[in-house]
Amino acid sequence: MSSYDAPLANLSCAQLTLSRADNPLLNDVNVEFYPGERVTIEGESGVGKSSWLMTLSGTLTADSGDWRINGVPMHGWDDVTRSRYVASVDQQVVFFSGTLRNNLSLVRKALSDDELWSLLSLMRLKNLVLELPQGLDSAIGEAQRLFSGGEMQRLAIVRAALAKTPVLILDEATAHLDQISEQTVLEGLRQYHPEQIQLIISHRATRVQQVNRRLRVEAGDVKESRHD
DSSP: OBOOOOOOSOEEEEEEEEEETTEEEEEEEEEEEOTTOEEEEEOOTTSSHHHHHHHHHTSSOOSEEEEEETTEEOTTBOHHHHHHHEEEEESOOOOOSSBHHHHHTTTOSSOOHHHHHHHHHHTTOHHHHHTSTTGGGSBHHHHHHHSOHHHHHHHHHHHHHHTOOSEEEEESTTTTSOHHHHHHHHHHHHHHOTTOEEEEEOTTGGGOOSOSEEEEEETTEEEEOSOO
């Protein structure tokens, strides 16, 4: 396993080919991303959108090709190194026993309450947390009992955002949010970390606003989408 630690100047997917269970999904994909970009990943169900980004998060290994940070291949990176650059949230919300504070601060050892409250405020969650019996020190089970599914989803996004990784993957992470809540989350993320590359998979991607590019996965390739 190798490690790497340098500021991200660009992220690239180079000649990546992927299949799952002998089913070809992607063939020779080449795309580049730059700090501050918000990009939606669109396409029909089953074409490989999530699988493609799972090769970036390290959940899947490509058949050939690789993702690169500043031109350096990520293949063989250990989990700690990869997590320095990439955080990911999907629609399966998983929290661990302990307090809400413990869960949210998992990604950062030295995290100030001011920063935590600031992000919760951006996500319109601050008042909800203040209403918990012990606020941030309430048991996570108490929050799960009192918060809606969409509110817990926003907490999962807060946790990933707090890592302040150069790249954030949202794989249907806003699927349970209404349009106003979804826009609040995306605006909050951009305000919190303006230089972050945000890669968004959503079945309603056309309503995601302030997007720099829209990519479409189709027929084994990833291309710029033609619609706005």
